[in-house]
Structures are given as structure tokens and as C-alpha cells.
Amino acid sequence: MNHLSVPVVGKAxxxxxxxxxxxxxxxxxxxxxxxxxxxxxxxxxxxxxxxxMSVAGNIWIDEKKLAAVHEPKSGMYVKLDEMPDYVWKAFVAIEDHRFMMHDGVDPVALARAIWIDVSQGAYVQGGSTITMQLARNLFLTHDKTMLRKAKEMAIALQLEQRYSKKELLEMYLNVIYFGHGKYGIGEASAFYFGKTANGNGSETISLGEAAILASLPKAPENYSPVKHWQKAKQRQHVVLSRMAELNVIDEGQKQKALREKISVHKTVKTAS
Incomplete structure (x- = not known):
């Protein structure tokens, strides 16, 4: 009898x-x-x-407004080459000392500003470069929103592609707001001190006066030497100290500027 052999199935x-x-x-x-x-x-x-961002910035630029920068009224436009060096250096020192090193947006300043804003739970610093401030003053509002900041950065990147640093700085100094309805270094010098900023003779603003003007873009009305002289002097000290720290001026020049007798040319009527 044949048996069918069945294989033994073991464990798999x-x-x-x-x-x-x-x-x-x-x-x-x-x-x-x-x-x-x-x-x-x-x-x-x-x-x-x-x-x-650069492409978007090109869309957001108003070409007519940009062209109008070089056609100022009252002949108050001041070329950078006409200014004493300490005038424009005061603004660069306090507003954007890395101006020559970035492409319109300074990631270091922006990161620092974001950190300060987040840590303090309020909009304390904006991290805007000089080129970003130029973009804001020419084309945008001053609303503190993320969209406006994005537009500001985009336009700044585009402006940096179109112009040299010298041209950008010159435009900035001629359009920035200085308070009391005055725009540009030419109008501000005449309004506050009855002088010019073009370096032609003894009526050019001094280092001490330039430091006061450089104080104004941060908060024009708050640091106005017409309305708040003590605040203006305190902010002037900050600007001059920053210039000395960056070796733009030496300690002797700083102290001399602080001792300057400055006469504010204009007065503003206030309600009694």
C-alpha cells in the first residue's frame, strides 16, 4: 500500500x-x-x-514719483558732493551704518528688530535700511503692517539694482521727512537753522547741527529742536556718540560739537 508522503511542515x-x-x-x-x-x-x-521680491518691487514703484525726486521745488535739492562729509555720515551712522554692505535689506538689522519686537511684545524697531526708508517715503504709507514692510523691502531691492549707493543716499537725504512739513536736508537746514547744507561758505550747517538733523527721521516731531530742545540735545548726543564709536569723528570733534552754541532759526506757535 502506497503511502502518500506528506512533507512535514515546521515553524516558519x-x-x-x-x-x-x-x-x-x-x-x-x-x-x-x-x-x-x-x-x-x-x-x-x-x-x-x-x-x-525685486520683480514685485518694480511693479510697486511709481515711475512719475521717482522721476520727480530730481525736480524739487524751490531749488532745495542738495547733491551729495556738495555736502560736507559729516552731514551724510551723521545719517548713515545713526540710521544704517551697514548701508554700504547690504543690498537694500539688512538681514542682521531685520533679525535684531524682530527679536526686540517679539521680546517686548510691541512694534519697537522696524529694521529699515536707508533704502527701505527711501522706498517708504516715496511710494508707501507709514502704516505698521506686514504687507507694507514686504512692499518696502521689495522696492528697496529694486532701487538697489537701479541706482548706486551714492545716488540712493543723495535721494534719501533730499526726500526724508524732517518734521513741521519740511522734506529734504535743504529745507530742514533752512527751516531749523537758517543755513544751507551744500558747503558753500560759513552759512553751512555745522557738525552739531547736522547731528540734530540726523536725529529727526526716527521721530521728527518728538525730537524737533523747535518743540523739544532737551530731547533734541539728548538725541544729538546719541548721534555724535555713534559717529565716534564708528570712528567717523574723534572724541575731540564730538565734544566740540556738543559744546556748540546752536540757535534754532524758526519758532512754531503753540496754543496757550
């Missing part, structure tokens, strides 16, 4: 994954791949963002 051997499968399922490997993807994404964003 456990599946042992290959080295490739093991590596694919290891948590560390997954995180490495995710980090790699994020890094690639950040590189792409860092490359494309400035291009996109």
Missing part, C-alpha cells in the same frame, strides 16, 4: 529584513532625509525670494 523562519530595508525604516535616516529636503527648500527660497 522569521523574515529578516535586508540592510537596505533596515536603513530605510530607521528613525534617524528619516529625519536626515527630512532635514535634507528642508535645506534644499531653504536654498531654493533664498535664491528665488530676492528675485520675486
Amino acid at each position: 523562519k522569521p523574515f529578516v529584513p535586508t540592510n537596505e530595508n533596515t536603513r530605510a525604516k530607521q528613525p534617524g535616516s528619516m529625519w536626515k532625509r527630512r532635514i535634507g529636503v528642508w535645506l534644499i527648500g531653504l536654498v531654493i527660497v533664498s535664491v528665488l525670494a530676492p528675485i520675486i
